[in-house]
């Protein structure tokens with residue numbers, strides 16, 4: 001969930017879409033590479049009204065609309081199925097080439113932005129190298145990818161297996177690269193605005209983030225940045241579920257409730273338009 005700050009700024013300030021009609025053909029597109037971060041998408045689209053509270057509570061349950069890895073569900077905002085790390089990067093680049101084709105054929109009004117979201121595991125995958133290289137070579141300035149760089153992977157810290165300089169790697173392929181604090185809203189805002197203004201290159205925004213931000217132990221000690229927070233329920237780790245909810249200012253008896261101030265903020269963004277029925281597309 002370390003990318004939540006980026007998702008919030010993207011969907012509330014930059015993304016060109018109609019929250020009441022996620023099918024709108026002229027929308028920007030969002031491609032998730034890290035399928036295990038489906039939670040991040042469901043949380044964001046819950047704020048937009050695309051999921052119900054029960055859907056979020058049923059995360060990863062059989063036949064729920066919130067599987068552990070997302071499956072295409074455009075009406076709710078899920079543009080791609082993901083699970084194989086690196087594959088979302090390639091899908092995003094493919095969609096970006098398609099958008100460029102439409103722009104060349106029909107004019108600048110067809111110039112959609114494509115946003116990608118990648119994590120350490122996706123950056124490591126070989127398939128990413130091919131996608132990144134061609135995106136740089138073609139100068140796909142309409143592709144903007146956020147990298148949730150928390151230095152933690154499935155079962156270890158990333159420095160156990162990688163020591164390359166990701167910024168230099170993407171720069172060598174012809175990308176514009178900016179490194180920020182991935183939790184700092186002003187830095188996210190500036191990086192995303194600059195990426196939108198870029199005319200020659202795709203942009204990689206490397207956001208340094210904290211795995212399990214806000215987690216605390218039963219004694220109230222901070223428990224952030226631990227590898228085991230990657231995939232286990234918080235209560236099965238060294239962190240304490242209830243204490244963490246309290247630390248985050250959540251309602252312990254109603255943990256899936258959207259904070260009042262957040263709900264009001266998103267009500268203004270989403271508006272009260274009649275919505276298309278939510279069904280799988």
Ligand SMILES: Cc1ncc(C[n+]2csc(CCOP(=O)(O)OP(=O)(O)O)c2C)c(N)n1
Pocket residue numbers: 034036083084085086119120121122125150151152153154211230
């Ligand atoms: C091609 C591929 N290989 C292996 C996996 C298994 N896997 C799931 S998540 C993950 C790495 C998780 O690390 P990171 O991407 O940094 O995510 P974080 O834990 O920081 O959210 C791996 C190897 C996968 N999903 N896809």
Ligand SMILES: [Mg+2]
Pocket residue numbers: 119120121148149150151152153
């Ligand atoms: Mg990671």
